[in-house]
Amino acid sequence: MPQAAEIDLASITKRYGDDAVAVDAISLKIKAGTYCCLLGPSGCGKTSTLRMIAGHESVTSGDIRLGGVVVTDLPPARRATSMMFQSYALFPHLDLVDNVAFSLKMKGVAKAERRERALGMLKLMHMDQYASRRPAQLSGGQQQRVALARALITSPQALLLDEPLSALDPFLKVRMRAELKRLQRDLGVTFVHVTHSQEEAMALADLVVVMSNGRIEQAAAPREIFHRPATAFVASFMGEHNVLSGKVTALDEVGATLTCSGGAAFRLPAAAHLELGGPAQAAVRRDRIRIGEAAALGLGFTGHVRNVEYRGGSMKMTLDAPGVEDFTVYADEVAFDAAPHEIGQAAPLAWSLADVHVLRPSLQ
Structure with missing residues (x-):
């Protein structure tokens, strides 16, 4: 089982050019093993924040700590994080086992070992019976499970999810919410999940972080956000x-x-x-x-x-x-x-x- 890590954002800022400020000196501590949702309208800075944690965006100023280690300038591969993208980005020409095992192949893990680990992750996602299929033969929800298996196979300390439910129909979204919550609870990994859906954040998160104009308006438990909003x-x-x-x-x-x-x-x-x-x-x-x-x-x-x-x-x-x-x-x-x-x-x-x-x- 992967070990969860605390994420600490210390006054991080992201600027594009001289005038465009996507994230404006935010500070946030996400305790290890927390399911955190970054919530807000389009352009509020939530995805830029997630990508800075992952290392896919540079930090203009401030520091990011993962498990007490400053990772601000480290490339994505050297952070104990894994990111699941909105598009899932599965390889259409590979079966599910090879899709899930791909990152292990890049690390030089032997074929037999990486396939065994990939099958284990597919079993965790209740997808092992489809192991020989290609992504095009799966439903949207099944593709999401495969993408999750691929993201988790490297045993990250934090899993970063960029609007993972946005491509699903309303009925499937509700089912997959339950699957995500079950998975996070069973693994104990820190999840950071970007969404613009209030319902999604309230259903999933231990910590909801409401963002606007690149800043944090409120960070609290869902019931606190609902009953006692901090700002207008x-x-x-x-x-x-x-x-x-x-x-x-x-x-x-x-x-x-x-x-x-x-x-x-x-x-x-x-x-x-x-x-x-x-x-x-x-x-x-x-x-x-x-x-x-x-x-x-x-x-x-x-x-x-x-x-x-x-x-x-x-x-x-x-x-x-x-x-x-x-x-x-x-x-x-x-x-x-x-x-x-x-x-x-x-x-x-x-x-x-x-x-x-x-x-x-x-x-x-």
Whole structure:
């Protein structure tokens, strides 16, 4: 079994030319044996970060440590990592055994030994019965298993995966998520997985790293990311919170009052960084909002329904009000049907102070 290694990124930066900054002085520690997902929209720097860990991109400044060893300037072959590319890049003219054994062949391992080890890896992936087939004779999910076997045969301390599920259909993605998690758990290897899918990251990761504009907005466990987003970007990107923005117009021992541009005022719980007259943002969970209920002072508003969508078991209602736009509510289907709201109607909304989360300034 390969031995997992801790990955430590110390203020690493990647620049392309003088102006383009792909990764901006990020620091991150990934504990040995962790399943880490780098999550964010296109262009946020997650793939550049992965490629720097692998050694396929040079580091402009900063250091990368793997298991306590500085590997910043080492070529990929001298790092105890293996990378699985988005395209899988299997050799079409080789059978599965020779595909998996190829890196061992390059290292000069004897044919009998490398084929035996390759068959062992195929068995681990439940692919040994297809050992004599060529890649074109496999499904997308089967090709992914072969690519994983090839990446793992060198016993890496960290496996790096560049959007490995992006080419699969939705049903197969769910199945392969379970396979990836099982494999990581059984092997205990550190996995670093790049994805733009919030659902994928939440399902797989022990550590989710949300990136934007080349910087880390938040790095935490999935439940922490979901329940307590650190910034407005995280709250909006994860898609489960509404973000209220404005200025602090009152402070007291209990909390603060946030006043939006349209004049609507909302109560916030206490937070150390809030200052009277200063900007502030807060998040309210979409599924914690009550429709049709009179709100306590500062804990709700009346908006006009702009759109209603059926989500399967729940309804998604989008509302606008002065200074509050695209405010979204997830309502139970049965409760909504008992008191439906049509587009154009006014709808009172209410929530509890316990469901308001004060955000720190975003890094954007």
